[in-house]
Amino acid sequence: MSDALIKKMKRQIARASQAANEGHVPSAYSVLDLLWVLYDRVMKIDPKRPDDLMMDRFVLSKGHASLALYAVLAEKGFFPIEEFNTFGKYNGKLGGHPDCSKIPGVEASTGSLGHGFPIAVGIALGSKIRKFKNRIFCLIGDGECNEGTVWESALLAVHHQLSNLCCIVDFNHSTDRALQLGDLAQKFKSFGWDVLTIPGHDQEKIYRALTALHPDKPLVVIADTIKGCGVKCMENEPAWHHRAPNEQELKNILEELS
Amino acid sequence: MNMRQQFVKTVESQLALNDKLVLLLGDIGVFGFRNAFKQFPDRVFNIGILEQATVSLAAGLAKTGLIPIVHTIAPFLIERSLEQIKIDFGYQHLGGNFVSVGASYDYAALGCTHHCPADAGLLQNIPGMEIALPGTCAEFDTLFQESYGNGQATYYRLSERENSSSQPVKFGQAAILKKGALATVIAVGPVLDHVLPAIGGLDVSVIYYTTIAPFDGQTLRENLAPSGKVLLIEPFYSGTLAWEVCQAARPKLITIDSVGVPREFLNHYGQAHEHDEAIGLTSKNIRGRLEVLING
Numbered sequence: 001m002s003d004a005l006i007k008k009m010k011r012q013i014a015r016a017s018q019a020a021n022e023g024h025v026p027s028a029y030s031v032l033d034l035l036w037v038l039y040d041r042v043m044k045i046d047p048k049r050p051d052d053l054m055m056d057r058f059v060l061s062k063g064h065a066s067l068a069l070y071a072v073l074a075e076k077g078f079f080p081i082e083e084f085n086t087f088g089k090y091n092g093k094l095g096g097h098p099d100c101s102k103i104p105g106v107e108a109s110t111g112s113l114g115h116g117f118p119i120a121v122g123i124a125l126g127s128k129i130r131k132f133k134n135r136i137f138c139l140i141g142d143g144e145c146n147e148g149t150v151w152e153s154a155l156l157a158v159h160h161q162l163s164n165l166c167c168i169v170d171f172n173h174s175t176d177r178a179l180q181l182g183d184l185a186q187k188f189k190s191f192g193w194d195v196l197t198i199p200g201h202d203q204e205k206i207y208r209a210l211t212a213l214h215p216d217k218p219l220v221v222i223a224d225t226i227k228g229c230g231v232k233c234m235e236n237e238p239a240w241h242h243r244a245p246n247e248q249e250l251k252n253i254l255e256e257l258s
Numbered sequence: 259m260n261m262r263q264q265f266v267k268t269v270e271s272q273l274a275l276n277d278k279l280v281l282l283l284g285d286i287g288v289f290g291f292r293n294a295f296k297q298f299p300d301r302v303f304n305i306g307i308l309e310q311a312t313v314s315l316a317a318g319l320a321k322t323g324l325i326p327i328v329h330t331i332a333p334f335l336i337e338r339s340l341e342q343i344k345i346d347f348g349y350q351h352l353g354g355n356f357v358s359v360g361a362s363y364d365y366a367a368l369g370c371t372h373h374c375p376a377d378a379g380l381l382q383n384i385p386g387m388e389i390a391l392p393g394t395c396a397e398f399d400t401l402f403q404e405s406y407g408n409g410q411a412t413y414y415r416l417s418e419r420e421n422s423s424s425q426p427v428k429f430g431q432a433a434i435l436k437k438g439a440l441a442t443v444i445a446v447g448p449v450l451d452h453v454l455p456a457i458g459g460l461d462v463s464v465i466y467y468t469t470i471a472p473f474d475g476q477t478l479r480e481n482l483a484p485s486g487k488v489l490l491i492e493p494f495y496s497g498t499l500a501w502e503v504c505q506a507a508r509p510k511l512i513t514i515d516s517v518g519v520p521r522e523f524l525n526h527y528g529q530a531h532e533h534d535e536a537i538g539l540t541s542k543n544i545r546g547r548l549e550v551l552i553n554g
Contacts, residue, residue, distance in 0.1 A: 122318015
């Protein structure tokens, strides 16, 4: 059932991207399993109360994977699936990067890498100050880990003992060609985080990691993912990073995801 | 009392009154806020020397219903963190407060790394951003209390130097200090003490701005001297407010001159008043420029 649903969402994403000639489809496919498990089984959320500060909250720091977030939010009832038809359109609500003022359930307007993670740290600190009992989740990319603010945030989260914070790293190695991160788990450990490394498309392992206890420290879940997962021509193919499928390619993609 | 001490006093009083207020220090002002650290340990943080993450973190605090204040030295607060202020506060329509020290070349002896005459001009480009330049301690207290919780992103530019007397300021409004016919002199924040001695015996208007964004164009438009000649005296890059002044005067066409900080690295050290002399931000130079403007 879950596999069929993931394929359905991937088809929606491909169609939206083709129609708008926009979107980072492989990035969306890279994070889709993570987001689905998070929203379906882990976070305490209520689509009818998207502005409730005491609910669990999620920040998509790598905002270019927005199509995956839109697919999951629509599936969970935050907005009608028909909104997908407006993706990338002038008056549409769904853009190539998410705008929190337009879309229910989107916590932060991200797109410039290195912003969402410190915002999530702030939400976690603010929730702690206000004595909320919620959890704050944030998803960053491995390329985003090039940004200095990621490591500033890593320091701050540990210093302020933000055990209500869980950071997920979509580790698809897409920027290894530019700057190798080396042993990312060891880096976060040395900053004082609890660290779990999991296969990023295994939903049961994702669930276990995202529900693991971390009573004293923030938790980082490093998810080994495949960029473009599920579509052979896209998988780990840099040319597809920011490229919408044409009509024939869409047909092939939909067939592969059927 | 100087403006930094007033900042401490004002914020301490508001921390006691408003449990949504959170103070984030960039490892400066820690001694000054020592009592606040003791009184409000869960809302006063020496966050460290990491300005970009601090501004984003402050946005996160705002997303939980809190009212953040971020305080550090102007170039690091504004120039280093400009994108965080733009996107995390401006684009997301979040309320927060940014309070700097080290206005323009207040830290003259520390050199150009610690100068920041570009701050006001940079922040003007962020839609919805508010910018206040108090000229005295009392003016800071008034402006801050009126605006810090208004749901907007607001920049307060503290100055090491202040005017000898306070004016009756109101956030978002200019004050008319004098009305005349030959020219309009616009003074911004702490330069007023250079302006008032310069206008003696001249039939000019003086309009005093302590909030430059939003810019109170109405007061200027309604009180513009009939000559249409304007002299703009600014404590930041010269001409920063020229567009606002021209827009406010429309449809009347005006002649405008400005005295402020030139767009060059002021790579001498010394003290701020020496830089004032070097760039002509003095009563004598303002008088000369005003006479040329009136008689030219």
